[in-house]
Amino acid sequence: MPVIRVKDLSKEYLVADKQPGLIGTFRHFFSREYTSIKAVESIGFNIDRGEIVGFIGPNGAGKTTTLKMLCGLIHPTSGVVNVSGNIPSLRKYKFLKDITLVMGQKQQLIWDLPPIDSLKVNAAVYGIPDKEASYRIQELALMLDLKEELNRPVRKLSLGQRMKAELLASLLHRPSILFLDEPTLGLDVNSQLRVRDFLYNYNQKYQATIILTSHYMADITSLCKRILVIDKGQLFYDGPLAKLTQQFSPSRLVRLEFNEQINFSLLKHYGKIIKQDNYSVKLLINRNDLPQKINNLLNNFSIRDLEIADPPIEEIISKIYSNKIE
């Protein structure tokens, strides 16, 4: 039984056309003309309890819009959304207590006060008794590696510390469904790693369902077995991450190291040269001819080391984003 069910979901935004300047504003006030933007177009998917799903796509693809419909912030133009048996846009308290939305660009913590004050507000809002709340705060703080930061004004925290405190505030009520919109935005590599580890642990501990958007592929590859790719409002791919590579990249990446300096032009008809150095080269070789080409290479060159891998996911994604899929 899937915990999230989405069918034919669409969202159109009406945006007022407004000419620049004062006269434009004036005219606009009397005759409003609208253009509609199709942000999401009849997408559908099911997600099971406990899954961590990566939701990726280029800027403006409709990821945030979809997440906002899933958590009930905005009403769909058409289609069906069901999250753990609820219609999100009704925003029933029972539903709201079961979900959370974390946005990398927006924060709920009170800027001038230490996070602990915001946490107390949230405890009251979710009706968590004081004792239970302080127990949960301790537990989550430990998982997030937060200590005295909780007692320092938010405005004096670093971006990473703030994001971790945001996560704590968003998870105090132990939601079982997490919508995370770029939770690692702007974080350095170490902080990203921390947040990722934390999300993984939270998922394991509470069997939480997580939908995650991120423009850092490392977030996706390390957390998500399954990904949804959306482009121009349409669902483009839904399946295992590994399969995306096979499906959209017909080649594999071969790295060769030679014992001697070689003439790189000789390598041209083996595959596409990505990068070349004095003694090493990276080649993209079609999967179908791979064994034979490798064989030939080994026969014709004096090779010290050889490595075969999938091309980096970023390349595949960027290919998908720029619509260069053959």
Add this chain to the structure above:
Amino acid sequence: MLRINIILKYLRILFQFWSTSLSIELEYKLNLFVEILSTIGNLAGSLFVLSMFYTADNTLGGWPWHSSLIILGFYTLIESFTISFLQPNLSRIVKQVQNGTLDFVLLKPVNSQLWLSFRTFSPYGLPSLIVGIILIYIGLVKGNYYVNELSLIISFVMFICGLIILYSLWFLIASTSIWFVKIWNANEVLRSVLISGRYPISAYPLALRPILTFLLPVAFLTTVPAQALLGIAPFSLMMVGVTIAIVFFVFSINFWKYALKFYTSASS
């Protein structure tokens, strides 16, 4: 039982809301200092006006000076409510729509209208609260008015109705920011309307009175509670006041629900 639980829950929430907003004030000590200075300044101004009232021996729109003091007192009480709640909270709605942090409010299992209306409490309304009560008291004593418990209660009810009317109007205008982000400055509009409540309605030209009573129900904010206190409020007018309060309040609730259907949440 269930009701009591809900009330307790909301009391706890309000306690957290207001203690955090007081802590924020304390974070900025200079600001606190300036605000206290300006409150003292305001107070001095009111007292000056007051002393002028005492030297004059006249009536205003048929109200003797000491009874118009009572009106001024109610006006000051309204102002206290405005400074403590309406202004800090409702002007924030526009900002929250603009920067999209309204999202967090809407995703909490609490009534969003209650949250938005009572999230912060500004202590700077408290002096006006005290001054207002003192003004009403002086007016009653100087005018040799006898007030029985019943008229006290009725006056209180009418005053609450006035607050509800003002609140609902203010909240209504603030809700339109869902569509017209930025266009309104509800504060300025309403403050200037409000000032007209300083004087008895009958002090205004005949043509303005219906407007101030029914279109912008200023009369119900100050004049009617004062009349009720003195036992001279027409019963029908009080009924109209109660009705307007209920209608406005219910309308504000439904209008907010309706507005939220159009909320698109600032893009991020």
